[in-house]
Amino acid sequence: MVKICCIGAGYVGGPTMAVIAVKCPSIEVAVVDISVSRIQAWNNDVLPIYEPGLDEVVKQCRGKNLFFSTDVERHVAEADIVFVSVNTPTKTRGLGAGKAADLTYWESAARMIADVSKSDKIVVEKSTVPVKTAEAIERILTHNSKGIKYQILSNPEFLAEGTAIQDLFNPDRVLIGGRETSDGRKAVETLKSVYAHWVPEDKILCTNLWSAELSKLAANAFLAQRISSVNAMSALCEATGADVAQVAHAIGTDSRIGPKFLKASVGFGGSCFQKDILNLVYICECNGLAEVAGYWRQVIKVNDYQKSRFVNRVVSSMFNTVAGKKVAILGFAFKKDTGDTRETAAIDVCKGLIGDKAHLRIYDPQVSEDQIQRDLALNKFEWDHPAHLQPAAGEAAKQVSVVGDAYEASKGAHAVCVMTEWEEFKGLDYGRIYEGMQKPAFVFDGRNVVDVEKLREIGFIVYSIGKPLDPWLKDMPAVA
Numbered sequence: 001m002v003k004i005c006c007i008g009a010g011y012v013g014g015p016t017m018a019v020i021a022v023k024c025p026s027i028e029v030a031v032v033d034i035s036v037s038r039i040q041a042w043n044n045d046v047l048p049i050y051e052p053g054l055d056e057v058v059k060q061c062r063g064k065n066l067f068f069s070t071d072v073e074r075h076v077a078e079a080d081i082v083f084v085s086v087n088t089p090t091k092t093r094g095l096g097a098g099k100a101a102d103l104t105y106w107e108s109a110a111r112m113i114a115d116v117s118k119s120d121k122i123v124v125e126k127s128t129v130p131v132k133t134a135e136a137i138e139r140i141l142t143h144n145s146k147g148i149k150y151q152i153l154s155n156p157e158f159l160a161e162g163t164a165i166q167d168l169f170n171p172d173r174v175l176i177g178g179r180e181t182s183d184g185r186k187a188v189e190t191l192k193s194v195y196a197h198w199v200p201e202d203k204i205l206c207t208n209l210w211s212a213e214l215s216k217l218a219a220n221a222f223l224a225q226r227i228s229s230v231n232a233m234s235a236l237c238e239a240t241g242a243d244v245a246q247v248a249h250a251i252g253t254d255s256r257i258g259p260k261f262l263k264a265s266v267g268f269g270g271s272c273f274q275k276d277i278l279n280l281v282y283i284c285e286c287n288g289l290a291e292v293a294g295y296w297r298q299v300i301k302v303n304d305y306q307k308s309r310f311v312n313r314v315v316s317s318m319f320n321t322v323a324g325k326k327v328a329i330l331g332f333a334f335k336k337d338t339g340d341t342r343e344t345a346a347i348d349v350c351k352g353l354i355g356d357k358a359h360l361r362i363y364d365p366q367v368s369e370d371q372i373q374r375d376l377a378l379n380k381f382e383w384d385h386p387a388h389l390q391p392a393a394g395e396a397a398k399q400v401s402v403v404g405d406a407y408e409a410s411k412g413a414h415a416v417c418v419m420t421e422w423e424e425f426k427g428l429d430y431g432r433i434y435e436g437m438q439k440p441a442f443v444f445d446g447r448n449v450v451d452v453e454k455l456r457e458i459g460f461i462v463y464s465i466g467k468p469l470d471p472w473l474k475d476m477p478a479v480a
């Protein structure tokens with residue numbers, strides 16, 4: 001029986017390995033992690049991450065050919081194929097701080113593989129890494145090899161959170177990069193045969209190592225660039241009276257542009273877009289490509305601009321101050337259908353409003369109070385380390401309370417800000433919400449989920465990203 005071990009039981013390692021296990025009953029899959037609490041949760045009824053469809057997949061194969069364990073060394077030693085899906089955060093200190101990828105966790109995983117291995121192995125980069133990482137990993141492994149042969153493959157993951165299971169069941173493509181030697185090609189074929197259990201052959205793309213590594217960074221950069229492009233347009237729409245949804249639809253019907261990923265928002269979040277683009281910027285700079293670096297950096301600058309533009313819009317609309325005012329925050333996750341808050345736009349917006357002394361009442365159907373308080377206390381990039389190695393969160397923000405539903409959040413509030421596009425926010429009884437709020441009552445929709453006309457009829461002053469401005473807001477232009 002082929003044995004697979006995956007180091008890192010996170011958002012990628014857990015779902016990816018569960019799907020391999022369910023699709024390949026003849027393969028034994030062990031997912032290992034240094035975080036005891038995470039492994040305990042994977043072995044329990046309430047999994048450590050919320051992902052639609054994941055529970056069923058895990059239940060089908062856990063204890064049969066899918067195992068979650070903290071016995072990292074034993075499972076690595078026994079495996080034929082070792083996936084590495086550990087954190088690759090942005091460096092916070094030293095050379096390349098604020099841009100370069102921190103490969104501490106990757107390197108320690110590689111050294112451990114070299115220490116415990118007693119048989120030849122295929123080592124698969126599942127984490128998103130800088131181009132040429134495979135070369136560094138190869139050096140660590142071969143310099144400590146004790147005669148054992150390793151083949152390094154790059155097999156980046158393209159799943160999106162909230163749709164991870166459907167993305168894994170039916171991927172647009174699976175990408176495998178390997179050395180162009182006979183051993184390298186053999187290793188690629190071995191990994192290909194795993195995916196071939198359910199992925200059509202023409203969707204399994206094989207490239208050289210560096211193309212695979214770079215394609216992952218490029219894909220995320222292109223996706224994020226589309227959002228910054230439409231968000232840049234949203235600012236121009238507000239200034240001119242155009243409607244960003246209409247503009248996005250009009251350009252998206254051009255088959256060369258396509259309709260997906262053109263939703264204007266308060267800004268993209270998630271653990272990867274910013275980190276991967278910063279990583280790309282750093283690689284460009286290291287290769288003397290300042291113009292290329294500047295081009296991609298602009299994607300992040302526009303994203304930051306979009307978040308601060310939103311905060312400024314809220315404050316300027318409410319007589320240029322939110323000090324002492326109550327603001328309901330609906331949604332904290334970085335997108336719907338996930339409890340993940342890493343780099344969510346809600347963090348920057350909440351910090352901006354707290355900076356102006358607002359009192360926030362936050363509701364998200366999947367994010368706990370503890371998580372929200374931690375997020376608001378941590379410094380930039382600190383969140384992207386294994387949970388038990390993160391700095392203890394500072395004092396909980398006194399101006400923040402976390403509540404159990406949208407009505408409680410908005411009771412007595414001066415304004416409501418929609419930060420995540422949860423379906424339930426579309427169907428709320430806004431008449432009831434209006435009744436319970438201070439007047440004038442404001443709604444600032446960072447996700448274009450509310451029915452602007454209906455809310456204006458109820459009496460709200462409504463701001464919706466990229467939509468023609470409410471007359472009230474026209475008189476109070478926000479300066480970013």
Ligand SMILES: NC(=O)C1=CN([C@@H]2O[C@H](COP(=O)(O)OP(=O)(O)OC[C@H]3O[C@@H](n4cnc5c(N)ncnc54)[C@H](O)[C@@H]3O)[C@@H](O)[C@H]2O)C=CC1
Pocket residue numbers: 007008009010011012013032033034035038072085086087088105106108109126127128129157158159160161271272384385386387
């Ligand atoms: N979250 C996502 O949707 C996607 C993430 N990626 C990439 O996949 C990688 C992992 O991301 P996530 O799963 O989101 O991170 P995560 O933080 O959810 O999981 C990483 C896990 O690795 C564990 N870990 C770290 N060092 C370890 C070691 N030496 N031994 C054993 N376990 C160790 C941590 O405890 C943690 O549980 C990153 O490089 C990310 O850029 C790629 C595609 C999608």
Ligand SMILES: O=C(O)[C@H]1O[C@H](OP(=O)(O)OP(=O)(O)OC[C@H]2O[C@@H](n3ccc(=O)[nH]c3=O)[C@H](O)[C@@H]2O)[C@H](O)[C@@H](O)[C@@H]1O
Pocket residue numbers: 128157158159160161162220223227260261262263264265266267268269270271272273334335336
């Ligand atoms: O490398 C990764 O981590 C993953 O990053 C993204 O997936 P994810 O971050 O989970 O979610 P997305 O659906 O891409 O959304 C990212 C952010 O962009 C925002 N977004 C997305 C689409 C859009 O049109 N507008 C928009 O503002 C979302 O609300 C969210 O905050 C990519 O879509 C995945 O292919 C990739 O594997």
